[in-house]
Amino acid sequence: MTRSPARSPRLLLISTMFLVVAGGILLTVPQTPSTPAISAPPRATAPPAHPRATALSSRAAQAGAPAQATASTASTQSASTSALPPHGEGVAGDAAIQKSLEDAWPADLAADDEHTLLAAGRGLLRADATGVGRAEWPALFGDPEQAIAPAFSTARFRIQAAIARRDGSPNQAVVHLVWAATDRGGTYTDRRITDWHFTRTSTKGASPWTPQPRT
Known part of the structure; x- marks a missing residue:
């Protein structure tokens, strides 16, 4: 029976160095998780505010629109x-x-008052x-003969819409x-x-509503 020759020390050293290098490489490789990370859903962004379509709706709101107006009323105005x-x-x-005025500003007066x-x-x-x-309104306009000349002609004067x-x-x-x-120019x-x-x-015998001077 023949004895196998003893392993060379040089071969053992080479094997050891190879294992050290292989282990180092494995340690530097990033580990990929077995399950994907769960991320929070993106936060929804609010839509940009819609600009006011015309000065008409803006003035209607400033003139004293009811305080109980809701978001649905605002969308109706838009x-x-x-x-x-x-x-x-x-x-x-x-x-x-x-129609735009009436939709934006619902009626809130008695019919007789509104008509007057x-x-x-x-x-x-x-x-x-x-x-x-x-x-007809001397308290507001004073003496007609001394009043300021009107700024507009009667030729093309027209009331397009009105609400009370x-x-x-x-x-x-x-x-x-x-x-x-049409103005004087x-x-x-x-x-x-x-x-x-x-x-x-x-006041008895007169209109129940008194106009106020314009400021």
Whole structure:
């Protein structure tokens, strides 16, 4: 029986060095997790605020819109103002402006009060803009012969839309008017906006609503 020759010390040294190098390589290799990491879902971003479509809706809100208006009312306002006719549409576009006002600012007055206020507001606007009928309100316009000359012509004056609503309390109201006219320089502009404010009075034999001076 033959004896196997003894292993060379040199061979053992080479084997040991090989194992050391292989172990070092394994330690430097990044370990991939067996299951994917769970990340939080991305946070939803709010949509950008929609700019106000026209100055009409802005003025309607400033004029005393009801405090109980909700988000649904705001969306209704946005939808209605986006349907406004373009400037220069003429009489054909007045109905759309009227509907936009009524949608944006729901009625909150008794029918009789609303009718009285609308008639007074229309008359006051015409008197203020064109001078016609100022004698009916001497407390507001003074002596017609000494009053300031009207700024607008009666030729193309037109009230495009009007609503009457409460103005903060049952005894306060505002008539919101949208109108068109030609000024003394000959420039025609439509969708002008004017507000006339009223206070309820108890004077017998007269209108229960008294117009307030414009500031």
